[in-house]
Amino acid sequence: MNVEANKIHHYPCSSCGADLLFEPRDGFLTCPYCGHKQAIPESTDPVKEQSYDQHLQIRPEQMAKLAVNALEVQCQSCGAKSIFTPPQVAGSCEFCGVQIVAQPKSADPIITPGGLLPFCITQQQASSSLRQWLSSRWFAPNDLKRFAQPEAIHGIYLPFWTYDTNTTTYYTGQRGEYYYVTETYYERDQQGRQVQRTRQVRHTRWYSASGTVTGRFDDVLIPATLSLPSNRLAALEPWDMTELRSYDPAFLSGFKAQRYQVDLQQGFELMRQVIAPAIESDVRSDIGGDEQMIESLSTAYSDVTFKHLLLPVYAGAYRYNGKLFQILVNGRTGEIQGERPYSFWKIALLVVSILIVVLIAGILFSNR
Numbered sequence: 235m236n237v238e239a240n241k242i243h244h245y246p247c248s249s250c251g252a253d254l255l256f257e258p259r260d261g262f263l264t265c266p267y268c269g270h271k272q273a274i275p276e277s278t279d280p281v282k283e284q285s286y287d288q289h290l291q292i293r294p295e296q297m298a299k300l301a302v303n304a305l306e307v308q309c310q311s312c313g314a315k316s317i318f319t320p321p322q323v324a325g326s327c328e329f330c331g332v333q334i335v336a337q338p339k340s341a342d343p344i345i346t347p348g349g350l351l352p353f354c355i356t357q358q359q360a361s362s363s364l365r366q367w368l369s370s371r372w373f374a375p376n377d378l379k380r381f382a383q384p385e386a387i388h389g390i391y392l393p394f395w396t397y398d399t400n401t402t403t404y405y406t407g408q409r410g411e412y413y414y415v416t417e418t419y420y421e422r423d424q425q426g427r428q429v430q431r432t433r434q435v436r437h438t439r440w441y442s443a444s445g446t447v448t449g450r451f452d453d454v455l456i457p458a459t460l461s462l463p464s465n466r467l468a469a470l471e472p473w474d475m476t477e478l479r480s481y482d483p484a485f486l487s488g489f490k491a492q493r494y495q496v497d498l499q500q501g502f503e504l505m506r507q508v509i510a511p512a513i514e515s516d517v518r519s520d521i522g523g524d525e526q527m528i529e530s531l532s533t534a535y536s537d538v539t540f541k542h543l544l545l546p547v548y549a550g551a552y553r554y555n556g557k558l559f560q561i562l563v564n565g566r567t568g569e570i571q572g573e574r575p576y577s578f579w580k581i582a583l584l585v586v587s588i589l590i591v592v593l594i595a596g597i598l599f600s601n602r
């Protein structure tokens with residue numbers, strides 16, 4: 235790396251020379267020593283959609299490092315790769331909790347993010363809401379208190395793809411229409427006499443159906459991380475996407491970013507699965523009738539565009555009784571997503587107390 239390039243993404247404090255860090259409270263680069271503040275230039279262009287087809291043959295010039303001085307390190311335990319800029323250090327892995335021992339190397343180029351949502355919750359705010367969350371969980375074992383320490387969670391940008399696409403779906407199937415037939419049957423009345431009765435019975439008549447439906451999908455959000463369960467990531471939504479900022483390496487100062495583990499094509503396949511139920515429901519309403527059978531369905535995707543986005547979370551992990559527990563805090567809203575182990579002893583104690591109460595109540599009741 236030449237010295238000139240090194241200057242570009244390095245943010246020294248103009249009054250004391252220390253490294254400026256991104257401050258979630260006001261969105262400024264801030265000196266941790268003298269408090270000097272510097273604005274990150276606001277780009278006026280909206281975060282651009284990029285053509286998906288053109289990116290399928292990615293040329294090297296479309297790839298870049300997140301910052302020229304970006305370092306990358308891979309967790310030896312779970313394989314997650316995180317990217318950061320000095321003076322940030324690798325520290326412990328946000329996803330599995332182990333101390334990362336590998337030496338950071340110069341980061342490999344990636345498809346550069348089009349935009350990101352900057353952190354607006356500070357590490358302190360995230361830690362204190364986490365403490366509250368933990369204390370409201372009575373069954374949590376005392377070991378969980380480790381999460382209450384401020385260094386237990388770290389700010390990291392998670393990678394996402396969003397896709398826009400037009401769809402044209404050709405289908406064949408059957409339309410089922412109900413009709414009713416009056417049937418006669420016999421039964422015994424209360425006096426035991428055989429009587430004749432009638433009832434309406436529903437039948438379905440099927441007609442073959444085929445046709446084409448078109449759809450338009452906008453900004454379908456697909457996580458590009460495999461380090462966290464997708465239901466937990468989905469639970470962090472909604473993200474205030476209207477606040478997206480154009481990517482600037484300055485946002486990375488003091489935070490890490492995870493390198494995408496799901497590539498652009500794999501993300502596209504996931505997007506197809508995500509929108510499939512909506513397409514199927516369009517096909518069903520196009521078939522009409524009371525019931526539908528879909529026999530074949532084929533979808534063409536056109537005008538596909540994508541964005542690579544980074545979204546902010548505070549994340550931490552630790553093992554308890556051999557099981558991995560992950561905690562996530564939305565870096566925009568402070569919302570907490572996580573599971574926690576139940577303490578066997580606390581639950582056992584509660585069960586025993588209930589039994590004693592029942593027993594005493596039983597004794598009192600039998601003595602009356």
Ligand SMILES: [Zn+2]
Nearest residue numbers: 247250265268
């Ligand atoms: Zn300073």
Ligand SMILES: [Zn+2]
Nearest residue numbers: 309312327330
């Ligand atoms: Zn790990």
